Amino acid sequence: MQSNEQLLRNEAGVPPQPFDRTTMNRLEGRPVVRSPEQLCLHRALKEIGWTGVIDEFNGAALPKNQSVPDPILIMRDGTILAGFGKWRLALFEGRQEELHCIEYPLTEEESLEFILTYHQKRIGWNRFVCTCLALTRENNLQQKALDNMRAGGKYKGSANLPDLQRIDVLKAIARVARVSPRTVGNVKVILKTAHPRLIAALQNDMLTINGAVQFCKLPRAEQLEQFIRYSEERATNKVIRWSIPQPKEKRADLGILAVLDALQRQEARQPGSVALRVGRHKRTVVLVGQDLLAGPPSQKELSLI
Numbered sequence: 001m002q003s004n005e006q007l008l009r010n011e012a013g014v015p016p017q018p019f020d021r022t023t024m025n026r027l028e029g030r031p032v033v034r035s036p037e038q039l040c041l042h043r044a045l046k047e048i049g050w051t052g053v054i055d056e057f058n059g060a061a062l063p064k065n066q067s068v069p070d071p072i073l074i075m076r077d078g079t080i081l082a083g084f085g086k087w088r089l090a091l092f093e094g095r096q097e098e099l100h101c102i103e104y105p106l107t108e109e110e111s112l113e114f115i116l117t118y119h120q121k122r123i124g125w126n127r128f129v130c131t132c133l134a135l136t137r138e139n140n141l142q143q144k145a146l147d148n149m150r151a152g153g154k155y156k157g158s159a160n161l162p163d164l165q166r167i168d169v170l171k172a173i174a175r176v177a178r179v180s181p182r183t184v185g186n187v188k189v190i191l192k193t194a195h196p197r198l199i200a201a202l203q204n205d206m207l208t209i210n211g212a213v214q215f216c217k218l219p220r221a222e223q224l225e226q227f228i229r230y231s232e233e234r235a236t237n238k239v240i241r242w243s244i245p246q247p248k249e250k251r252a253d254l255g256i257l258a259v260l261d262a263l264q265r266q267e268a269r270q271p272g273s274v275a276l277r278v279g280r281h282k283r284t285v286v287l288v289g290q291d292l293l294a295g296p297p298s299q300k301e302l303s304l305i
Contacts, residue, residue: 033098036090044136128202131187134177
């Protein structure tokens, strides 16, 4: 007897077994050669407009001590599964020689799972990118679920997918992306409401999914303003953390009163040279710029000489 959950998965057209590394390693490919022009990106990568494979491009451009380079993994129609950097480098350099490839007999759906499984935890393939790729299957999964339920005599003539079935499709997408259904839901909200700068930050690991969800509660124009402030504070925090370890040599003692007095004098000499911003920290941190310490007057005021 199949469980209710398994029956729902079957009705939705969802594979009963996940596509994991064990499944991937059992696949048999055959060596082939292809010209760069015969290869192409996966439709899902084109759909989300992701160019994060630049890291692989840079890696492919580095000199290798290999007599035979690693092959590019492809489908029968030339869709690239792995080795994007080598392909882009060949196109960039205008090379006409044929590329060594391994060809796998996969369907389009299987190829997407292969890509996500192969690149799991690699640089540039974060949870947001993987979830966006998996979401390109959402419409197909929903249509399969509805078609199968109609074929089974349920919801004939209906154009809508029942809520229970929608939940199952969400789980299927989460399984493909190897994230939680909640993460899939959050990414859908982000894609619908987030400012483009937030999307780019998510792709480049400059922002977390949970952080982006908080920004999405604001109007788009305000999202950008708050994100810029967040980025500045994040950069400031890095400077603060970097400054915490004390070097072995004796560091000049910058007394708080002396610093404030020097800042006041600096502003009097060069109006606008001292900037004041309100941050989210629970304590007040004063960052002194190199320009304040550069001149002899400031050094004398701060007892640095």
